[in-house]
Amino acid sequence: MQKRAIPLVDLSKFTHGNAEERAAFVEALGEAFHTIGFVGVKNHGVPQSLIDRFYSESKAFFALPEDVKRRYEIEGLAGQRGFTSFGKEHAKQSEVADLKEFFQIGQEVKVDDALKDRYPDNVHVAENPDFTQTGIELYRAFEGAGSELLRAIAIHLDLGADYFDDKIEKGNSILRSIFYPPITREPASAIRAEQHEDINLITLLVGASAGGLQLFTKEGEWVDIVPGDDEIVINVGDMLQRLTNNYLKSTTHRVVNPPREDWHLPRLSIPFFLHPKSEMDLTILDKCVDEEHPAAYEPITAGDYLDERLREIGLKK
Numbered sequence: 255m256q257k258r259a260i261p262l263v264d265l266s267k268f269t270h271g272n273a274e275e276r277a278a279f280v281e282a283l284g285e286a287f288h289t290i291g292f293v294g295v296k297n298h299g300v301p302q303s304l305i306d307r308f309y310s311e312s313k314a315f316f317a318l319p320e321d322v323k324r325r326y327e328i329e330g331l332a333g334q335r336g337f338t339s340f341g342k343e344h345a346k347q348s349e350v351a352d353l354k355e356f357f358q359i360g361q362e363v364k365v366d367d368a369l370k371d372r373y374p375d376n377v378h379v380a381e382n383p384d385f386t387q388t389g390i391e392l393y394r395a396f397e398g399a400g401s402e403l404l405r406a407i408a409i410h411l412d413l414g415a416d417y418f419d420d421k422i423e424k425g426n427s428i429l430r431s432i433f434y435p436p437i438t439r440e441p442a443s444a445i446r447a448e449q450h451e452d453i454n455l456i457t458l459l460v461g462a463s464a465g466g467l468q469l470f471t472k473e474g475e476w477v478d479i480v481p482g483d484d485e486i487v488i489n490v491g492d493m494l495q496r497l498t499n500n501y502l503k504s505t506t507h508r509v510v511n512p513p514r515e516d517w518h519l520p521r522l523s524i525p526f527f528l529h530p531k532s533e534m535d536l537t538i539l540d541k542c543v544d545e546e547h548p549a550a551y552e553p554i555t556a557g558d559y560l561d562e563r564l565r566e567i568g569l570k571k
């Protein structure tokens with residue numbers, strides 16, 4: 255058997271385990287986030303049936319004619335809701351766009367909620383009425399799993415389990431359904447997703463429909479991430495790396511093109527980018543600064559940081 259590129263943890267040991275199992279989970283998660291910034295999680299509580307439903311709704315959406323999909327690409331939203339067509343987004347250091355298109359679903363709050371004005375409405379697809387609704391259900395399930403993981407990491411950082419709770423409640427997370435179409439001719443230079451780091455606190459990624467995801471190790475090697483069917487892949491994003499002054503690692507990753515004989519196969523993947531509310535202060539935690547680790551970042555809020563990054567990747571003008 256191939257050696258696992260990333261460790262595997264069992265979230266039920268944290269949510270339903272005894273004190274010893276919880277402590278072991280916190281230790282294993284902290285170690286994984288500190289050393290490689292990635293971990294596989296099983297027993298994550300996100301129902302497989304819901305994941306399967308959203309996969310098939312997504313497939314049906316991306317199979318719609320291009321002109322129909324474009325009706326759901328809304329000007330002025332920086333791709334944060336609805337469709338973003340092929341060739342728009344590029345990694346921040348890259349001139350060429352990734353070989354992908356995607357659809358994004360954001361936070362839903364009640365009409366009378368104080369945050370209602372802040373979150374643009376989700377985009378509903380007339381040809382595929384259950385797509386967004388299923389996505390919103392999956393969004394909630396990911397929020398649940400993500401908040402447990404952040405509770406564990408808050409304990410690891412000695413901040414108290416509830417440190418992130420109010421910061422992520424009704425947060426600005428994004429569920430992204432990504433479609434990488436079949437490759438029909440030699441790509442000039444782009445790959446499915448050029449190397450990058452995620453912007454948010456943590457990302458939860460359910461098993462993609464094909465391989466290709468790789469992470470860049472400290473030793474300077476690209477290694478394949480091959481999760482089991484029942485696993486979610488979690489990685490640290492730049493916001494959490496920043497808050498912890500690089501103690502937790504936001505590891506570079508990418509999605510490479512398949513070998514030529516598999517060019518006809520599309521790839522579908524569903525990351526959930528867990529973001530806090532925009533007012534969260536990302537100023538480095540005091541406890542993460544010492545003589546050996548001087549402060550590496552200026553204070554900034556999550557909202558301003560996100561804006562800066564969306565400009566760099568070509569989504570915001």
Ligand SMILES: O=C(O)CCC(=O)C(=O)O
Pocket residue numbers: 432447452459462467507508509523524525
């Ligand atoms: O498609 C994937 O498996 C990962 C995509 C990714 O890294 C991203 O969208 O940030």
Ligand SMILES: [Fe+2]
Pocket residue numbers: 450451452507
């Ligand atoms: Fe990513």
